Amino acid sequence: NKHNSCHQAFISPLVCxxxxxxxxxxxxxxxxxxIRRTSKEIPLPPRTRRKTSLESHQILETIKKIExxxxxxxxxxxxxxxxxxFLKDAVIIEKRNDQNRKEEVTVKAECSNTAPSYAPTRRNTxxxxxxxxxxxxxxxxxxxxxxxxxxxxLESRNQKWGGVVFPQNFKRPxxxxxxxxxxxxxxxxxxxxxxWLIRMGVPHHSRRKAWGVLSGSFEFLQQNPQxxxxxxxxxxxxxxxxxxxxxxxxxxxxRADLHPxxxxxxxxxxxxxxxxxxxxxxxxxxxxxxxxLLCLLSHHLEEAECYVSAYLLLQxxxxxxxxxxxxxxxxxxxxxAHHHLRHVPHKSPLPKSGSNIGLFVKNFNxxxxxxxxxxKTAFIxxxxxxxxxxxxxIFFTFFVGFFPPETVHHVFDCFLAEGSPIIYxxxxxFLQLAFKRCKAEILQCKSxxxxxxxLWSIASNLHNTELLMEKAFKVTLxxxxxxxxxxxxxxxNLSAGVPPAIVxxxxxxxxxxxxxxxxxxxxxxxxxSKLRITDPTLIYETAVQGFSLNLFLKSIADVSPIFIVxxxxxxxxxxxxxxxxxxxxxxxxxxxxxxxxxxxxxEKFGWGEGQSEFFQKVxxxxxxxxxxxxxxxxxxxxxxxETRACATFNNTPLTSDGxxxxxxxxMELYSFN
Numbered sequence: 001n002k003h004n005s006c007h008q009a010f011i012s013p014l015v016c017x018x019x020x021x022x023x024x025x026x027x028x029x030x031x032x033x034x035i036r037r038t039s040k041e042i043p044l045p046p047r048t049r050r051k052t053s054l055e056s057h058q059i060l061e062t063i064k065k066i067e068x069x070x071x072x073x074x075x076x077x078x079x080x081x082x083x084x085x086f087l088k089d090a091v092i093i094e095k096r097n098d099q100n101r102k103e104e105v106t107v108k109a110e111c112s113n114t115a116p117s118y119a120p121t122r123r124n125t126x127x128x129x130x131x132x133x134x135x136x137x138x139x140x141x142x143x144x145x146x147x148x149x150x151x152x153x154l155e156s157r158n159q160k161w162g163g164v165v166f167p168q169n170f171k172r173p174x175x176x177x178x179x180x181x182x183x184x185x186x187x188x189x190x191x192x193x194x195x196w197l198i199r200m201g202v203p204h205h206s207r208r209k210a211w212g213v214l215s216g217s218f219e220f221l222q223q224n225p226q227x228x229x230x231x232x233x234x235x236x237x238x239x240x241x242x243x244x245x246x247x248x249x250x251x252x253x254x255r256a257d258l259h260p261x262x263x264x265x266x267x268x269x270x271x272x273x274x275x276x277x278x279x280x281x282x283x284x285x286x287x288x289x290x291x292x293l294l295c296l297l298s299h300h301l302e303e304a305e306c307y308v309s310a311y312l313l314l315q316x317x318x319x320x321x322x323x324x325x326x327x328x329x330x331x332x333x334x335x336x337a338h339h340h341l342r343h344v345p346h347k348s349p350l351p352k353s354g355s356n357i358g359l360f361v362k363n364f365n366x367x368x369x370x371x372x373x374x375x376k377t378a379f380i381x382x383x384x385x386x387x388x389x390x391x392x393x394i395f396f397t398f399f400v401g402f403f404p405p406e407t408v409h410h411v412f413d414c415f416l417a418e419g420s421p422i423i424y425x426x427x428x429x430f431l432q433l434a435f436k437r438c439k440a441e442i443l444q445c446k447s448x449x450x451x452x453x454x455l456w457s458i459a460s461n462l463h464n465t466e467l468l469m470e471k472a473f474k475v476t477l478x479x480x481x482x483x484x485x486x487x488x489x490x491x492x493n494l495s496a497g498v499p500p501a502i503v504x505x506x507x508x509x510x511x512x513x514x515x516x517x518x519x520x521x522x523x524x525x526x527x528x529s530k531l532r533i534t535d536p537t538l539i540y541e542t543a544v545q546g547f548s549l550n551l552f553l554k555s556i557a558d559v560s561p562i563f564i565v566x567x568x569x570x571x572x573x574x575x576x577x578x579x580x581x582x583x584x585x586x587x588x589x590x591x592x593x594x595x596x597x598x599x600x601x602x603e604k605f606g607w608g609e610g611q612s613e614f615f616q617k618v619x620x621x622x623x624x625x626x627x628x629x630x631x632x633x634x635x636x637x638x639x640x641x642e643t644r645a646c647a648t649f650n651n652t653p654l655t656s657d658g659x660x661x662x663x664x665x666x667m668e669l670y671s672f673n
Contacts, residue, residue: 153466158203164194166209169222187216187345191417198417199473201410201465207300214416215309216343217301228304235276237508237535244271245521248278248504252288258401259295269303270294276307278504281316285504287352288396290314296398296412312344314352346419361392364424371428371475376435385448390455391427399426402459403468410465421477429472434458505533513543514567514668519598523563526576526604528592531561531672540669547638549623552669556581559671561592567666568641571599571656575625575632577616587627589615595631597654605631605651612647626651639664 167186190213191198202210212218221227232240247254254274256267273294277284290310297306311317317340351357365388369377380387394402399411414422435442438458445451462468509520524532539562540555556562560580566573574597578590593615594606607613614627621636631646632654641662643654653660 154203157200158205160197160200161203161206164197164206166190166213167218186219187214187343190214191345195417198413199469201469202413207409207413210413211297211300211309211416212305214345215297215301215305216312216345217305217308220308220312220340220343221304228307231276231280231307232272235279235506236272239509239511239517241272241509241517243268243518244275244506245518246506246525247271247274249274250278250285250287250290252291252396254291254295258292258397259299261405262295262298266298267295269306270298273303273307273310275504275506277310277316279506282504284314284316284352286357287314287350288357289350289398292397292400296400296408299409312340313346313350315341315344316352317341345416350420360420361388361395364388364391364395364427367424367477368428368431372431372435376431379443380451383445383448383451385451387431390452394427395423398423402456404460404463407462407465407468410469414469422472424477425472425475426468428475429468429470430459430462433462433468433471507532508535510536510538512538512565512668513541514565514572514666519572519602522598522602523576523596526594526596526606534672536670537673538668539671540667542638542664542667547664547667549618549621549634549636549638552623552638552667553581553583553618556669556671562669562671565668565670566641566664568655568662568664570659570662571597571654573597573599573632573643573654577625579616581616581618581623583618585617585619587614587617589613591615593625595626595649595651595654597656599656605649607649611650614646614648634664638667 194210198210198214254270256262259267262270270291274291277290293313294306294310297309301309317338319338319341351360368387372380398415399408402408403411411422411426414426434455438454441454442451445454507520507524509515509517512520515523520536539559540552545551545555558580561576561578562581563576564574573595575595576593578592579588582588591607591613594604596602596604607615612627615625617624617627623634623638624630625632626646626648629644629646630642631644631649631651633642635641641664642660643662644660645652652658655662
């Protein structure tokens with residue numbers, strides 16, 4: 001494939017992993033003879049023989065020996081056909097530019113039936129080839145940002161991915177092995193081996209396998225199959241909810257409209273994962289990109305695989321553990337790497353605290369100006385656009401809503417293989433591409449708002465993913481400058497603007513004949529912070545103990561606080577009482593008490609400053625909550641009831657139709673454990 005004046009070798013989707021001097025014997029005799037003969041037929045110009053030692057047999061030597069590692073295999077029959085075609089068509093053209101004193105030297109072999117040119121360039125030294133997959137995408141017209149890849153390109157990419165076989169079974173190292181922590185997981189091996197193939201983009205039908213292997217979740221779950229079910233049981237108890245109302249978003253946003261292809265079942269799974277992560281990791285309260293990370297993973301992975309992927313990418317476990325070693329007489333403790341660390345796909349985890357996230361954004365603000373020309377930098381500063389503030393919310397969503405969905409998935413492919421630096425590269429590459437493609441429109445912008453709107457418009461129409469990634473991969477990050485900048489920025493207060501830590505807890509609900517899980521969560525949202533971290537305990541229900549005010553009062557003796565739920569012929573409603581309920585002719589109670597209803601919509605009626613303080617009373621064989629008018633009343637049989645507007649809670653009648661009388665068909669009373 002011609003790439004302007006440069007040519008690169010196209011030889012199937014082969015990954016260079018090892019070398020072998022005995023490669024020729026593995027081919028058929030006819031092919032082996034042709035390999036030897038062609039390698040001698042390709043001469044190099046005298047002036048360049050010292051500068052490059054590249055010959056055709058070195059290309060073959062690099063790609064032939066593939067270590068069949070953990071079921072990683074290739075079709076060698078197809079490989080042999082590709083090599084025959086390569087040897088027939090190999091043509092190298094020597095071009096020199098005397099004005100610029102640049103040389104592009106190639107080797108020429110004239111064979112019969114020569115068609116398209118597949119040839120190595122002068123820069124394709126043996127060392128370079130051993131690091132790259134031998135293919136490249138053709139040159140793309142910069143002016144066609146909104147052009148989708150052609151069917152031929154997609155078919156070619158799919159064909160290359162068809163040669164990759166992902167592992168089905170993963171070997172589990174022995175836990176007692178001293179070298180256990182030094183054994184890398186499959187995710188790192190595949191990320192290295194398939195790096196250049198992944199950069200072309202993973203086909204839709206291959207993403208489940210690719211993401212599962214690259215994230216480490218497949219290998220982890222095969223060795224720890226009960227991991228996620230134990231997390232769910234610890235977070236929710238026996239009743240795992242189908243839907244969740246109060247969802248922790250870790251400072252981010254869970255927006256279904258940004259993920260229209262996610263089904264309701266998948267979205268409910270994301271809610272469960274976010275809740276389980278919040279309850280299992282109470283120290284992690286500010287990870288704003290986590291909702292979109294789980295949504296992206298949910299497009300192709302199952303719920304357990306998504307949770308484990310996030311668990312590994314964030315490294316939600318200590319890096320070291322203390323273990324006992326030695327004999328019973330001489331017992332000692334040593335520190336070893338956590339056994340989950342081997343499954344982590346990247347050396348450095350994603351930022352998971354306010355200061356680390358602030359440092360991540362600050363680093364980008366420092367790096368981006370070093371990759372833009374002085375004219376572009378001066379224009380951006382003159383117009384007043386703060387690139388840090390512009391890209392901050394975009395980073396928090398993994399470019400979701402900024403780029404088209406397929407572009408976002410392509411970026412995420414590369415992120416799983418190469419880690420968080422790819423986010424920097426894509427953002428910088430996008431700016432370079434935008435200035436090159438729409439320079440005239442950008443220079444016409446008169447304010448930062450106009451420029452930001454134009455950049456959003458360009459990004460939303462950027463369907464030419466190959467062009468964006470081509471720009472991104474030309475960006476080479478200076479690790480030393482990033483490290484020095486980290487030291488400098490770490491002295492600053494980077495936690496400014498981070499919301500305060502809030503302990504999230506979802507109650508382990510009991511099975512109720514009246515309330516759903518969502519209604520339980522709504523009630524818990526109305527409680528004080530102290531009570532939100534408790535679980536409900538059912539202490540009285542009319543279906544078991546019967547309709548009797550006396551039995552009701554005996555069951556709640558010395559119990560407080562409580563909340564009462566009534567199922568009536570006119571809707572579900574109830575009350576929360578902050579103090580113990582006793583027989584008395586006088587009103588008692590606390591200001592934290594309130595009434596609530598669920599029809600036609602959930603609504604809470606609490607006490608307010610300046611309102612009456614007639615909270616609760618049991619007298620004349622009647623239960624009264626909210627006085628003196630009687631916000632909620634029940635007779636001695638807990639069957640006939642009344643509800644009126646009262647001065648204590650400033651409520652309306654709790655019935656769904658606004659009437660003041662009702663019949664109670666079921667009642668449940670809960671305390672807090």
